[in-house]
Each structure stands twice: as C-alpha cells, then as structure tokens.
Amino acid sequence: MPKVLIPTPLRQYAGKQDSVELSGSTVGEVLTALTTHYPDLRRQLFNDEGKLRSFVNVYLNDEDIRYLEKNATPVKDGDTVSIVPSVAGGSVAAPPEPATAELSKDEILRYSRHLIMPEVGTEGQLKLKAAKVLLVGTGGLGAPLGLYLAAAGVGRIGLVDFDVVDFTNLQRQVIHGTSDVGRKKLDSAADRMHEINPFVRIDKHEVALSSENAFGILSDYDLVVDGTDNFPTRYLVNDACVLLGKPNVYGSIFRFEGQATVFAYEGGPCYRCLYPEPPPPGLVPSCAEGGVLGILPGTIGLIQATETVKLILGIGQPLVGRLLLYDALAMRFRELKVRRNPECPICGEHPTITKLIDYQQFCGILQQVTAEGDIDPVEVKAKIDRGDKFVLIDVREPHEYQICRIPTAKLIPLGELPQRLNEFDPDIEITAHCKSGMRSAKAVALLKQAGFRARNMKGGILAWSDKVDPTVPKY
Numbered sequence: 001m002p003k004v005l006i007p008t009p010l011r012q013y014a015g016k017q018d019s020v021e022l023s024g025s026t027v028g029e030v031l032t033a034l035t036t037h038y039p040d041l042r043r044q045l046f047n048d049e050g051k052l053r054s055f056v057n058v059y060l061n062d063e064d065i066r067y068l069e070k071n072a073t074p075v076k077d078g079d080t081v082s083i084v085p086s087v088a089g090g091s092v093a094a095p096p097e098p099a100t101a102e103l104s105k106d107e108i109l110r111y112s113r114h115l116i117m118p119e120v121g122t123e124g125q126l127k128l129k130a131a132k133v134l135l136v137g138t139g140g141l142g143a144p145l146g147l148y149l150a151a152a153g154v155g156r157i158g159l160v161d162f163d164v165v166d167f168t169n170l171q172r173q174v175i176h177g178t179s180d181v182g183r184k185k186l187d188s189a190a191d192r193m194h195e196i197n198p199f200v201r202i203d204k205h206e207v208a209l210s211s212e213n214a215f216g217i218l219s220d221y222d223l224v225v226d227g228t229d230n231f232p233t234r235y236l237v238n239d240a241c242v243l244l245g246k247p248n249v250y251g252s253i254f255r256f257e258g259q260a261t262v263f264a265y266e267g268g269p270c271y272r273c274l275y276p277e278p279p280p281p282g283l284v285p286s287c288a289e290g291g292v293l294g295i296l297p298g299t300i301g302l303i304q305a306t307e308t309v310k311l312i313l314g315i316g317q318p319l320v321g322r323l324l325l326y327d328a329l330a331m332r333f334r335e336l337k338v339r340r341n342p343e344c345p346i347c348g349e350h351p352t353i354t355k356l357i358d359y360q361q362f363c364g365i366l367q368q369v370t371a372e373g374d375i376d377p378v379e380v381k382a383k384i385d386r387g388d389k390f391v392l393i394d395v396r397e398p399h400e401y402q403i404c405r406i407p408t409a410k411l412i413p414l415g416e417l418p419q420r421l422n423e424f425d426p427d428i429e430i431t432a433h434c435k436s437g438m439r440s441a442k443a444v445a446l447l448k449q450a451g452f453r454a455r456n457m458k459g460g461i462l463a464w465s466d467k468v469d470p471t472v473p474k475y
C-alpha cells in the first residue's frame with residue numbers, strides 16, 4: 001500500500017503518527033482515504049471548496065506534483081506521498097521549512113493582537129510566517145517596510161541594498177541610527193529588524209539589482225516591494241515581476257507627494273501600463289536632487305506594508321488598478337484608475353519584451369559623470385590659485401547655494417542658463433559645478449552646444465568638500 005508521511009505539525013490530527021499506510025490508486029484517492037480516517041486533518045489540509053490549502057504541497061516520492069493534477073496522479077505499492085506545509089510558488093528544490101505550520105508559545109504571545117482578530121487569526125499569522133517578501137532598497141521606503149513587516153511576523157524578508165548609511169539618510173531612514181553611519185545598510189537594517197523580531201529570517205542581498213541577477217534573487221520570494229529611487233531599477237523590478245508572475249507593491253516619493261499601487265497582480269496593470277516610458281533623464285529630479293520631506297516615505301512605505309500584509313492574508317480590497325496619490329501639504333489622498341493596457345509591451349496581448357533588457361540604456365542614462373574633459377576639484381582649486389583665466393559657475397538652486405558655496409563661483413541655476421548665455425565671453429573657458437556633477441554635466445552639454453568651451457567639475461561640491469575644503473558642509 002502507498003505510504004503517506006504526516007508532517008510534525010499535523011500529526012496531532014492523525015493520531016500522532018508520522019506515517020500512515022492507505023489504499024488507493026491515485027494521490028486523490030489516498031488523500032481521501034486519509035481524511036476519511038482522520039476527519040480533523042481534513043480541515044487542516046483542505047479549504048471549504050475541497051481544494052488543498054495554499055500552504056500545503058504534496059510530493060509523490062521526491063517529485064513535486066503541485067503543478068500536476070493531484071487527484072489523478074497514479075500511485076502504486078511502496079510509493080510515498082508527503083504532505084509538506086509550505087507556500088505555493090516556493091522553489092521545488094527548497095527543503096520543507098520546519099515549524100512554519102505552527103506557532104510557538106512565544107509567537108502566540110507576540111502576535112496576540114493579530115490572533116484575536118478573525119480576519120487574521122492563527123491561520124493568517126501562519127500565512128505571514130510562511131510568506132517570503134523581497135524589499136528592494138532599505139532606504140526611505142524600505143525603512144518603515146522593514147520595521148513593520150518584521151514586527152508583523154513576515155517569516156522571511158529579503159533585503160537588496162549595497163549602500164552604506166550616511167548622515168543625510170537619518171532624516172527619514174528610521175531603520176538606521178546615528179551609530180550606524182558608515183555601516184552597510186543591510187547589516188544595520190537586519191540588526192534592527194532582528195531586534196524587533198528574532199523569529200524573522202532575513203536574507204541579505206548585497207548587490208545592485210541588475211538584469212543579470214534579478215531573476216535569481218526574485219524567484220525565491222512570493223512578492224516584491226519596490227522601494228527604489230531610480231527609474232532603471234523601477235522598470236527592471238516591474239519587468240522581472242511581470243515575467244515571473246510576482247505581485248509588485250509599488251511606492252514612490254518626491255518632496256511632499258507620494259504614490260502607491262500594486263502592479264502585476266492577477267491580471268491587473270503593470271508599471272509600464274501606467275508609465276510606458278521613463279521621463280527623459282534629468283526631468284524628474286531624484287530625492288537627492290529635489291529633496292523629500294522626511295516623514296513622507298513613512299506614510300507611503302506603510303501603505304506598501306499594509307498592501308503587502310493584505311495580499312499575504314488574502315483579505316480586503318488590494319490596491320490593484322488604482323493609483324493612490326498622496327499630497328502631504330494639502331493632506332489629501334486621491335485615487336486614479338489604472339487599467340491594464342492591452343498594448344503594453346510586457347503584460348499586453350502581444351508582448352514585445354520577453355526578457356530583461358538594458359535598463360540604463362532604456363532610461364537614457366549615459367555615463368555623463370565621467371565624460372571626457374571632466375576636471376577634478378583639486379585641479380579647479382589649482383587653477384583658481386594660479387589665477388588662470390576661466391569662469392566657475394554653480395548651476396545649483398539658490399537655496400542650495402545658501403547651504404554652501406565655492407567663493408569664486410557664480411550662481412546660475414541650470415534652469416536659467418539658456419537665457420543667460422550672453423553673460424559669457426566665448427574666449428574664456430567655463431567650468432561648471434553642482435552638488436554631485438549630474439546637473440553640471442547637463443550645463444556643460446548645453447554650453448558646448450552653444451559654442452562655448454566648457455568642462456564639468458567631477459563630483460560637484462561634495463567632492464570639493466572631500467578633496468579641497470572640508471569646512472564646506474555636505475548636504
């Protein structure tokens with residue numbers, strides 16, 4: 001007769017036995033025989049419609065038969081049917097994760113405010129425990145996400161980041177503290193999350209997510225939360241999620257405004273349905289260039305965390321097909337409908353994107369910073385000291401100029417430059433600088449186009465502070 005192996009957490013419903021021999025010619029018949037013998041087990045394994053619950057997998061010998069018609073798979077004498085509590089969509093090769101199907105006494109105490117709500121309860125808490133969530137980025141959005149998803153008991157949380165904590169992060173990235181400055185964000189975030197909840201498993205992926213590594217990293221998780229700060233990574237996360245069939249919980253922030261929605265979920269739209277193409281480089285400033293109210297990522301990150309938990313529990317109305325807009329200054333939320341675009345190049349009816357592409361190129365990002373003719377701040381200082389004939393312009397905004405400046409630099413904000421070209425002598429070389437070298441690269445391109453000789457100061461005033469004058473504050 002075929003043998004059925006009962007996993008530890010379910011043995012209490014099967015007369016405390018670890019295996020049972022039952023007759024039947026298919027897996028379906030064997031499982032029916034099992035639950036006829038042990039009616040208590042039926043409620044654990046099957047839902048009201050008689051379907052196997054989503055965290056239960058069935059193996060025949062060593063074969064995962066999740067994707068086969070379980071009822072009809074034939075079994076013979078000596079075969080072993082294993083019931084493995086897990087989450088659908090997990091890696092076939094992954095070993096069954098022990099104890100995910102029960103809560104310890106400590107966990108029951110910790111999660112008691114969840115357990116007493118019927119919408120969550122023990123079953124919901126077990127879903128959270130079995131869930132595998134990937135957070136891309138541990139910055140402004142990743143900080144509240146990491147803290148609350150760990151506290152809520154999401155069993156396995158992957159973090160993708162390769163950055164180091166610096167002082168400018170602390171105004172909003174509340175997962176990191178002052179003593180963490182200089183540490184890897186991954187280590188700092190993981191330590192804090194473990195301090196909140198030692199029961200959570202944290203995977204550290206210390207890489208920049210790329211077309212080469214995205215599938216390998218994302219495939220281990222049930223859903224992905226996008227907390228990145230740049231367009232190439234947003235399109236990469238979107239495309240990888242669509243191609244792998246993983247929900248993408250999206251959030252973005254700028255100054256006083258935020259957006260949130262859920263992409264690529266059960267026939268819903270994707271990021272490309274909403275934004276088929278990225279803005280031209282430089283049009284939408286990053287938070288580093290444009291600033292962000294420190295509290296804003298908290299609000300948006302927690303909306304993402306809420307949606308993540310709802311998707312795991314399967315409760316409520318997910319934020320699918322709806323783009324939530326938040327305006328902190330007006331303190332107003334608005335909601336826009338987003339429909340799946342049948343012409344979408346990746347999730348539409350005739351997709352043209354079937355694999356990951358070069359996202360830097362797609363977003364028009366060129367290696368501006370290291371362009372030919374760039375000049376080092378040390379060399380700029382030497383030219384000033386020698387009294388060389390050249391003009392140094394600062395293309396930042398007046399409020400940035402107030403924070404710090406190079407004394408000999410003339411302030412001409414990038415937006416005013418096209419109207420102020422008549423202020424330059426065509427015979428005199430111009431050197432442009434900004435905060436980090438991105439905006440000044442655009443200024444140099446514009447000046448060259450207008451016929452001037454122009455060079456970009458590499459690394460901007462931040463590099464000036466590092467290499468020339470440490471009394472210049474960094475921001």
Ligand code: ZN
Pocket residue numbers: 269270271272273274340341344345346347348
């Ligand atoms: Zn789409």
